[in-house]
Amino acid sequence: MIRHLATALLALAVGTTTPAAATPAPVPVADHEIVFTADGTTVYGTLRVPEHRAGHRLRAALLLPGSGPTDRDGNQPPRSAPDTLAQLADTLEGDGIATLRFDKYGTGRTGLGAYKDRPEELDYPAFVRQAQAAYRALRDQPETDPRALLVVGHSEGAMTGLLLGGTVHPRPAGLALLQPQAIRMLDLVTLQLKAQVTEAARQGQLTPEDQRTIDAAIDAAVTSLREQRPVDTTDLPPAIAQLFEAFQGTNARFVTSDDAVHPPDTAAALAPGTKVLLTCGTNDTQVPCFTTNALTTALRQAHAGRPGRVKLPGVDHLLHSAAHPNALAPPVLDALRRFTRR
Template sequence: MLLFAAMTALAVATLPTEEIAAPSLAGDLKGIWTKAPDAAAPIVVIIPGSGPTDRDGNSPLGISAGSYRLLAEGLGAKGISSVRIDKRGMFSSEAAIPDANAVTIDDYVDDIRSWVDVVRRRTGTECVWLLGHSEGGLVALATAQEEPNICGLILVATAGRPLGDVLKQQLHSNPANAPFLSRADAVIDALAAGERVDSADLPPPLAPLFAPGIQGFLISAFSLDPAELAGRVAKPILILQGDSDLQVGTEDANALKAAAPSAELVTLTNTNHVLKTVDPQDTAANVASYADPHLPLEPGIVDAIVDFLASH
């Protein structure tokens, strides 16, 4: 067992990687290409989740779990190539737009289509798999409505409801938010209807959440129903959902599956939003795992993806 673990670690450590770029608005998008030994291997583009989440799955908002890096390494060790990316305006892609907040879901779709084009040209592959984590799953679903050159989708911890509904649930789950919940609900409903709100009139705890600079993005995101989009996708879909996820629940995965009956659904036991194994009864440890880069990825995630790609 120890020898096998050492050999696996060595294989991961020696996987070749290469910086890769794709054109965008004002400057290039940047990412890192992890190459499997077989040049003809399937290739997966990993789309980050919400906010300032980087190519490794980390964020200056206290997340250092390294989930996307671990995922790329795990897939590479199983013979699958990947490209993990920084979103426009952020990190190594900061030159792509002056203001990282001045984006919409349609903008992110344009960027993923650019990545698909670059990956196809660089590798000669016919199609590219899209793996979206959390909000990245919504971007993957929206991209699939427009981009013909994708093999299929891998939706990881992806909401099955409009993101405004998810935000409402998250706010309602905290008793401390009770004094301003009705105002928050009204703001979310307005944004979902395409209407901007005056943040100067909001209670102080809500003002950063609905700041003027991000309302355009929220309007674009709240207007989309992930389940409805999933129902329109004719390509293969894998839905991966941890049953200890504090942000997206198994009900979301079930909603996606109901909308896309041919999709494959894998529920991962004791797995949280950053794809780590946790004690479902220990919320503090679950949250702490978000900042633990040494905690390994739940192994069932890589296995499920490998099996899914092999079957298609």
């Protein structure tokens, strides 16, 4: 009798059990070509979506390139191909973070777009508006969580990211400012050029008098640009003269508008508590660590969140080191993990 009762209870239990819902198959990692519009220009980019569960919203980061004709991968073909942004996308994918990187004006499939026949009108605010449009495009992707958006900018892209942090909606949860342009553009150019002149004098290629003359000519050239007057290149070496000539004419409006931005002033617009990573490399000759001091102080005063400024030993401007000349250096990867840690 007990055996029959146990058998009946077992049959009842088996018959009334609801099978567990099957676990959805993971969606594999994929790159998608993304198209969005900024000021009448069709902009092309790549959305990298990590492996994830169907229907699950992901953290997502907008990647912003450095100065010059730097494309969505962080390259200036054919002379420079460090793949800076492509490598950042790979790294963030490993942390389950989707990324959008795009060809800014003058690069890749985007080209000059609406400015093709009027390149002299292309100014720095146009690049900021393009980045804002990219942020909205990333926000609206079905795979991304609009409450968990990040902005990761390199060099000039870091300054652009800082401006986005105080203007887009929703505000980003975090900003990674990698080797940022942290002072006015022409002040940074002056530092870079004078460092080159000093090194040339140290090597005996210039006399002390030559160095003083060239330094004074650099200062005069910057003053002329800021006052929108023609630059006198008489006392400048050919390479430096060529640079200042390039800053005039078609590029004058961009240079003036970029130089008008003082990055520490933009930090005040950030939402208090915004997570901020600011890196500087000890081998970065383009953006020395001391140039980030004022911005670091401004971020602290704006009550930005950690990790704050992180010095990267042995790392250059392209986020490489002597031991890792073609990949993101380990200190960069460590800093990014601190930034993306929940």
